Amino acid sequence: MTRAFLKIISGARQGLNVPLSGDSPLVIGRREGDLLLDDSLVSGRHCQVSARGVEWVLQDLGSTNGTTVDGRLVREVVLKPGCELSVGSTRMILFTSAEETQAEPKPGQEVPKNHLEIAWLLDEELVEVKGSAAADVIGQDLRLPPGVHALVEVIAGADLGKIFRFTRGNVSIGRKTGDIPLSDGEVSRRHSVIEIFGREMIFLRDFGSTNGTYHNGRRVSVARVRSGDTIGVGKTVMRLQVTR
Numbered sequence: 001m002t003r004a005f006l007k008i009i010s011g012a013r014q015g016l017n018v019p020l021s022g023d024s025p026l027v028i029g030r031r032e033g034d035l036l037l038d039d040s041l042v043s044g045r046h047c048q049v050s051a052r053g054v055e056w057v058l059q060d061l062g063s064t065n066g067t068t069v070d071g072r073l074v075r076e077v078v079l080k081p082g083c084e085l086s087v088g089s090t091r092m093i094l095f096t097s098a099e100e101t102q103a104e105p106k107p108g109q110e111v112p113k114n115h116l117e118i119a120w121l122l123d124e125e126l127v128e129v130k131g132s133a134a135a136d137v138i139g140q141d142l143r144l145p146p147g148v149h150a151l152v153e154v155i156a157g158a159d160l161g162k163i164f165r166f167t168r169g170n171v172s173i174g175r176k177t178g179d180i181p182l183s184d185g186e187v188s189r190r191h192s193v194i195e196i197f198g199r200e201m202i203f204l205r206d207f208g209s210t211n212g213t214y215h216n217g218r219r220v221s222v223a224r225v226r227s228g229d230t231i232g233v234g235k236t237v238m239r240l241q242v243t244r
Contacts, residue, residue, distance in 0.1 A: 004056055004081075004096040006049070009156035009237060011090030012038055017235075018092075025050035027061075028087055041065050041088030049079070056094065058085065082216025082230055093156075093230065093237060095217040142169025145198050150242045152194070157236030158183045169196045173233055186211050186234030194225070199242060204231060 006018040006026075018035055020026055027033035031044035043063040050057055056079045060067040068086040069077050079085075081096045144150070150166040164171070164180045171194045172178035175187040188209040195203045204223045206213035214232030215223040225231070227242035 004094060006035075006085070006092040007095055007156065007232075007235075007237065008090060008092050009084075011088070013090065014156070015235060020049060020051070020056060022051035029061075030088075037088060037090050039088040039090065042090070046087055052078075055079070056096075063087075080216075081218040082214075093217055093232075095214055095232065096219070142195060142197070144169045144196060147244050148196065148199050148242060149244070150196060150202075150240065152180060152231065152238040152240050154182075155230070155237050155239050157234070159236060166194075166196065170194070173231075175234075180238075182233070182236055184234040184236045187236065191233050192231075194231070194240070196242075199244070200226070202226065202240070202242065209233070 004020040006020065008014055008016045008018070018026065025048040026035060027045060027048045028035045028037065028042075029045040029047075030037055030039060030042040033045060033048075037046075043061070043065070045061050046063040047058060047060045047067045050059070057076065058067065058069060058074065058079055059076045060074065065088065066073045068074065069079065070083050071086075079094050081094055083094050085092045085094070144166055152164050154160055154162045159182050166179075168179075171180060172190070173180040173182065173187070173192045173194070175182060175184065175189050175191065177189055178191075188207070188211070190207050191209040192204060192206045192213040195205065197203075202225050204213060204215055204220065204225045206221050211234055212219045214220065214230075215225055216229050217232070225240055227240060229240050231238045231240060
């Protein structure tokens with residue numbers, strides 16, 4: 001079963017991580033439930049999140065003011081990693097992390113020796129990067145592509161509201177170090193990096209951090225990201241914006 005939790009990014013209980021269980025629904029309400037929100041806009045028993053196979057499903061329980069997912073009022077919907085739930089004045093983001101099973105190797109194919117080996121999907125071409133040096137594939141500074149302007153804005157966490165503008169193509173994230181120095185104690189000193197090769201060729205890469213790197217709510221080693229996507233490190237959530 002996919003492991004998942006809701007991170008509250010605004011509201012009275014901001015910063016709280018609420019784990020989800022496949023055994024029983026998580027009921028959210030003002031008076032009864034597993035997650036209680038002291039908010040007059042929240043109904044006594046407002047909504048619930050439950051497992052359905054490998055998916056997480058949100059159901060509104062007939063609330064007065066409704067439940068929204070990514071800005072859309074819903075009654076029942078399958079939740080996607082990184083989606084934003086709004087219940088009254090509280091906003092939450094769904095984070096998931098699944099153990100990936102390794103496919104059987106094809107005849108003549110070498111079996112990977114360790115899980116530092118990664119694969120990047122560049123357009124339609126799969127480029128394999130093998131060996132323990134995978135985290136240092138791009139070791140030198142990258143020039144920011146001409147005409148491309150990029151920034152990340154912290155939308156949740158201790159550095160809420162801070163904006164970091166890119167002056168080069170590879171930008172490192174760390175605890176009080178790097179191009180994006182965060183004060184979050186759950187961020188590793190050398191946590192992850194964002195690499196921009198072009199407006200549509202942007203990658204997020206984890207440096208083997210203690211608490212992991214999340215793309216749109218899903219834990220990743222390497223992910224292709226786009227403008228508007230969220231990046232999670234520790235208790236911090238950032239949003240990437242790329243313009244010409």
